[in-house]
Structures are given as C-alpha cells and as structure tokens.
Amino acid sequence: MLPYKTIPVFLEKIWGGTRLLNYYKNIEGKIGESIEFDGREHGIPLIIKLIDACDDLSIQVHPDEQTAVMFKDGTCGKDEFWVVLDCYEDSYIYWGFNGIYDKSRIYEATLDGSIVNMLNKVNVSVGDCIYIPSGTVHALGKGVMVYELQQSSDVTYRLYDWDRLDKGKKRELHIEKAIESIKPHNFISLSDITNIYEMESKGHNLITIGNYEYFKAKYVCLKNGESIIQACDEVRIITAIYGHGFLDFKDNRMLLKKGDTVVLPEASDECVSIIGDGMLRYIEATV
Structure with a gap:
C-alpha cells in the first residue's frame, strides 16, 4: 500500500x-x-x-x-x-x-x-x-x-x-x-x-516532543535539500505545519505542503525518503 x-x-x-x-x-x-x-x-x-x-x-x-x-x-x-x-x-x-x-x-x-x-x-x-x-x-x-x-x-x-x-x-x-x-x-x-522553535534555534531539527502511554510525537525540520530516510516499521501519520517538500516511496513522489496530512502505512523492509524544498516542518505521530 x-x-x-x-x-x-x-x-x-x-x-x-x-x-x-x-x-x-x-x-x-x-x-x-x-x-x-x-x-x-x-x-x-x-x-x-x-x-x-x-x-x-x-x-x-x-x-x-x-x-x-x-x-x-x-x-x-x-x-x-x-x-x-x-x-x-x-x-x-x-x-x-x-x-x-x-x-x-x-x-x-x-x-x-x-x-x-x-x-x-x-x-x-x-x-x-x-x-x-x-x-x-x-x-x-x-x-x-x-x-x-x-x-x-x-x-x-x-x-x-x-x-x-x-x-x-x-x-x-x-x-x-x-x-x-x-x-x-x-x-x-x-x-x-x-x-519546538526554541529547540530548533539550538540546532535540534529532529525532536521527540511527546512520548506518552497512548501516543508519541516527533517534530522534524528539513532545510532546502535536506532529507530523512524513514523506516516503514509502523504506521506513521505526518502533518506538515510549514513550507513544502517531497515524499519519495519506491518510484513514487508526492508533494508535501503545509496543511497536508499523509499516512505512511506499515510495510516491512520498506522505507520512505522525505526531502525539504526551501524548508519543511512537520509533526509525525505514532501509537
């Protein structure tokens, strides 16, 4: 999927x-x-x-x-x-x-x-x-x-x-x-x-912002051309809160812009690549 x-x-x-x-x-x-x-x-x-x-x-x-x-x-x-x-x-x-x-x-x-x-x-x-x-x-x-x-x-x-x-x-x-x-x-x-912005100003661009009993949340900031490879080892829900970038999965590329929410289905042995275009800030939620 x-x-x-x-x-x-x-x-x-x-x-x-x-x-x-x-x-x-x-x-x-x-x-x-x-x-x-x-x-x-x-x-x-x-x-x-x-x-x-x-x-x-x-x-x-x-x-x-x-x-x-x-x-x-x-x-x-x-x-x-x-x-x-x-x-x-x-x-x-x-x-x-x-x-x-x-x-x-x-x-x-x-x-x-x-x-x-x-x-x-x-x-x-x-x-x-x-x-x-x-x-x-x-x-x-x-x-x-x-x-x-x-x-x-x-x-x-x-x-x-x-x-x-x-x-x-x-x-x-x-x-x-x-x-x-x-x-x-x-x-x-x-x-x-x-x-998140105080932590970002100190050079932290990948931050665990919530680690609770029923859910977890991370904040990610990617500048122009920066990327992160994310394993699809569990369902992840990404919501872009600033800027835009791209999400690559296999041979498919998706535009990810402010206001978009994207579901990354669990797929063992697969991964996605998320790339900043200008600047992209997003929150990732997991169970």
Missing part, C-alpha cells in the same frame, strides 16, 4: 474561525476543527486535528478509560497533546487547577462560573507543546490555533461554557460526569511546556 494524503473533515463551531485557509483548506463559515486523521476505521487508536479557536472553548474535561466505560461513553479515555500553531501575543490556555480543591467545591464553582478562577491561566507562544492527560480540566483560549493529537474518543464533558448562546440556546453541560472524571491532583508545571 502506498502512502496517501488524508481528506479532512471540517466541523463548524461557535468558537471557530477562518485561519484554516492559511493551511490550504477549502472552508466556508466558522470552522473550528479540521479532522485530519481518524484512525478508528483503520484500527489505529489516534485522531489528529487542526483546531482554530477564535473564542474561548468551554471549560472541559475528558474521562479516562475506566470513567468512560462506567458512563457507557465508549471504551477508551482521551489524553491529548497540543502544538501551538498560531496565537495572539496575549493568548492563553486554561490548564489544570491552581490549588487543591475538593470536588464539592469544584461543583459549586461550575454553577456560577467561578471555576475559571481556580484554574491555571497560562500564556502560550507559537511552538509550545502541551500535554493534557485525561482528568485534567482545560480549555483553549481565544486566538489559539493548535495541532492536536489525541486518543480515538469523541467524549468531552463541559463544566462551564461562558453562558453563551448557540442558535438561541445554551449548550449542554455535563457537570456530574465531569466532576466524576476530574483528577484534581494532576500536577501541572510550566516546566512541562517545551517549545
């Missing part, structure tokens, strides 16, 4: 925007998510998205496997990993609690919105890499656009949605399920955030 480009699925969101046009996506309306890869149809437990948050997302949490099964909301949890692709100078995320709170206090705070004052509000920069394990309360802030790698689950429990209206109605909250899913002792440290 040859490497192939995926066909993205676009989802309009109340908080979406138009920046996916910068990634050569043919979109109309306020698109919040471009689902680049959904591995469930191939038996690969990964989903990859480009997310454009032009407004604050809801304060939310994802369950782990045990909690999802208990609520009959699937059979796996939902850990996530973000790489910031674009943001405003003062952009931020909400990421874990800023203190130790019991669940009764958290529940009360969801009712009046004061839960936002209990969360770490963290300024972010382009290139920041952020891991969000299941059970961590979080939200993308206004202006943040990310590459997202996640487990293959669609389950999100909203705690607070800014009292905004969607088509004249408030969106559904899932407070009881969310409270049960929260792991208030998940430790969050700013030192856990790494930045």
